[in-house]
Amino acid sequence: MKKLLAIALMLIMLVGCFAGCGASNDDTLIMATNAAFPPYEYVENGEYVGIDVEIATLIAKELDMKLEIKDVEFGSIIGGVQSGKYDIGMAGMTVTEDRLKSVNFSTSYANGIQSVIVKNDCPYASYEDFYTGFDADGNPKGVVEGIKIGVQQDTTGDIYCSSVPAEWGFGEENVIRYKTGADAVQALIEGKVTAVIIDNEPAKAFVSVNEGLKIQSTEFANEDYAIAINKDNEELLKKVNDALAKLTESGEIKKIVDKYIK
Numbered sequence: 523m524k525k526l527l528a529i530a531l532m533l534i535m536l537v538g539c540f541a542g543c544g545a546s547n548d549d550t551l552i553m554a555t556n557a558a559f560p561p562y563e564y565v566e567n568g569e570y571v572g573i574d575v576e577i578a579t580l581i582a583k584e585l586d587m588k589l590e591i592k593d594v595e596f597g598s599i600i601g602g603v604q605s606g607k608y609d610i611g612m613a614g615m616t617v618t619e620d621r622l623k624s625v626n627f628s629t630s631y632a633n634g635i636q637s638v639i640v641k642n643d644c645p646y647a648s649y650e651d652f653y654t655g656f657d658a659d660g661n662p663k664g665v666v667e668g669i670k671i672g673v674q675q676d677t678t679g680d681i682y683c684s685s686v687p688a689e690w691g692f693g694e695e696n697v698i699r700y701k702t703g704a705d706a707v708q709a710l711i712e713g714k715v716t717a718v719i720i721d722n723e724p725a726k727a728f729v730s731v732n733e734g735l736k737i738q739s740t741e742f743a744n745e746d747y748a749i750a751i752n753k754d755n756e757e758l759l760k761k762v763n764d765a766l767a768k769l770t771e772s773g774e775i776k777k778i779v780d781k782y783i784k
């Protein structure tokens with residue numbers, strides 16, 4: 523009898539875990555994000571707000587589901603979506619060839635730019651001046667001694683900057699990775715890095731609240747933001763794309779973007 527009770531208990535615990543531990547609880551859409559990325563996702567008065575948060579709320583509504591937000595490290599979002607821990611990853615996330623090997627992406631709902639933040643008195647007018655010169659094909663030969671670039675770890679800014687100069691990076695040795703964009707900007711203020719390369723909208727937000735910083739006029743890269751979804755969940759991908767199409771058509775997405783980006 524005791525044995526039976528123990529087995530029954532184990533079964534109950536297992537079922538409970540399936541319902542509670544995994545992502546796909548039928549009526550809850552679990553969104554993984556990194557809420558330190560204004561104006562896409564950030565915390566205000568103890569609440570998650572921002573473009574992604576509002577779009578995800580509308581998508582969940584379209585899907586007749588309840589949205590649950592998990593604030594995690596940016597670098598753990600793709601893995602969590604891939605393992606089924608989260609239903610969607612939405613974090614101003616750029617579509618890249620490499621990420622597409624691990625997850626599917628919805629249709630893109632926004633454009634991103636990698637911008638260069640420097641101090642007002644920075645002697646370099648453009649990131650191109652961080653290089654020592656260019657070869658016959660026009661690619662950088664090397665990086666000026668002493669140049670250090672701050673990035674938010676695991677982002678496209680980090681990936682591009684960490685590649686070699688010949689591929690328009692600055693070399694691993696000249697890149698310092700920070701947990702958040704705000705930490706990278708703090709390092710710039712303290713003179714630990716020459717520049718921070720990060721998505722344009724958070725760059726604008728950081729510059730507006732910190733005196734003595736500016737964004738260089740040359741864009742470092744141009745990219746598309748989309749929602750990451752598990753490769754095996756084609757059904758959710760379709761539903762999310764349908765919802766995005768509907769919300770774009772009705773003007774809802776533009777309304778949200780215009781509210782946050784002036």
Ligand code: GLN
Nearest residue numbers: 559613614615616677678
């Ligand atoms: N767009 C960048 C990326 O996808 C940064 C996103 C972020 O920091 N939330 O890597």
